[in-house]
Amino acid sequence: MTRPVYVHDLDALAAQVSAIRAALPRQVELLYAVKANPDPGVLRTLAPIVDGFEAASRGELRRLAELSPDRAPAAYAGPGKTDADLAAALAADVRRIHVESPAELRRLGALATASGTSAQVLLRVNLPVDAPGASLVMGGGPSPFGMDPADAIDCARRPPAGIDVRGIHAHLASGLDASLAGTVAAAVVEWAVTEVGATEVDVGGGMAVDYADPGARFDWVGYGRALADVLDAYPGVRLRIEPGRSVTAYCGAYLTEVVDVKRSYGEWFVVVAGGTHHLRTPAAKGHAQPFTVHRRHDVDGPRTDGGPVTVVGQLCTPKDVLSFSATAGSIGVGDVLVFAMAGAYAWNISHRDFLLHEPPLFRTGDPQEVAAEWVAGPRGS
Structure with missing residues (x-):
């Protein structure tokens, strides 16, 4: 087999999200951001x-309607919602629609009034909250995301007909450690309660995932303690979080076979089947995707000398780079590489039609066991 395969470890995923749920105060609502990985098996595992x-x-x-027709989505978010998007959210009976601008709020109100209903809304606010160390900041300055605080206050105080403003939503940054995420959550809740009298606050996601250290994990227990302190300070608030990457990243892997190795101007390149058109994450994030090597022992072919390597795919661009490693050891044709942390923002964000290569296969199970089976079989089977 040379066709790459994604492997989702659904047992590990269930254990991961169960541990997250146990670390959080009971009053905190845990939502999953579908954008991170909308795979049906992943969603079915998370649903209960x-x-x-x-x-x-x-x-x-x-x-979501296909997988859970009797369960309304908890939230509908994102910039640039068209009237068709807003109408679809109303038709789906979404519990909370996160509104990005005063104009969007007016359009939603008109649609809700025309349909004889009332839209249940959280106002997304772009707050000036410091987030030092964050990998991506989406608040505190000019941004397409959310409203300026003054606009949000005005919308909360004078909503248009058809709108029931239930509270505030703020997703201000990504790559937050537990301490910083707790600080940001406290600041958002304080502003929401003080300025608009909010009784519901969604503080978003953005929990850190460190691709350079696959063994590191976000401190959910510490974050849970921080949220408990927030709830103690504001006992009347209904608090939500909506992580995505930090829930599923560790439970998916991308497996592919080495089809060529070569030395160019003194540097080793490992060429694998597939590439960044399957696994866009390292190109999008600018990191080396962590991987392990399962060596095939029945193939007599070229191998690297055990020194530093660059792992590339099959695309006709020098940007098709999956990883770099100085510690992977010797890699040869027929070996299988297991790229870890491929369970979020991976296949679903990839430019899959570039060169019209075949898509990857999809399996469930333990990625390391799948790789061991792969190299134990005849090459190309």
Whole structure:
């Protein structure tokens, strides 16, 4: 077999999200951001454990309706919602629609009034909250995401007909450690309660995932303690979080076979089947995707000398780079590489039609066991 395969370890995923749920105060609602990985098996695994799903497109609404027709999505978010998007959210009976601007709020109100209903809304606010050390900041300055605080206050005080403003939503940064995430959550809740009298606050996701250290994990227990302190300070608030990457990243892997190795101007290149059109994460994030090597012992072919390597795919661009490693050891044709942390923002964000290569296969199970079976069989089977 040379066709790459994604392997989702659903048992590990269930254990991961169950541990997250146990670390959080009971009053905190745990939503999963579908955008991170909308795989049906992933969503079915999460469904009985999380408190709901956050969708950000009509396609995600359809996916959720197919898998859980009797369960309304918990939230519908994202910038640039068209009237068709808003109407779809109303038709799906989404529990909370996160509104990005005063104009979007007016359009939603008109649609809700025309349909004889009332839209249940959280106002997304772009707050000036410091987030030192965050990998991606989406708040505190000019941004397409959310409203300026003054606009949010005005919308909360004078909502248009058809709108029931239930509270505030703020997703201000990503790559937050537990301490910083707790600080940001406290600041968002304080502002929401003080300025608009909010009784519901969604503080978003953005929990850190460190691709350079696959063994590191976000401190959910510490974050849970921080949220408990927030709830103690504001006991009347209904608090939500909506992680995505930090829930599923560790439970998926991308497996592929080495088809060539070569030395160019003194540097080793390992060429694998597939590439960044299957696994876009390292190109999008600018990191080396962590991997392990399962060596095939029945192949007599070229191998690297055990020194530093660059792992590339099959695309006709020098940007098709999956990883670098100085510690992987000797890699040869026929070996199988297991790229870890491929369970979020991976296949679903990839430019899959570039060169019209075949898509990867999909399996469930333990990725390391799948790789061991792969190299034990005849090459190309």
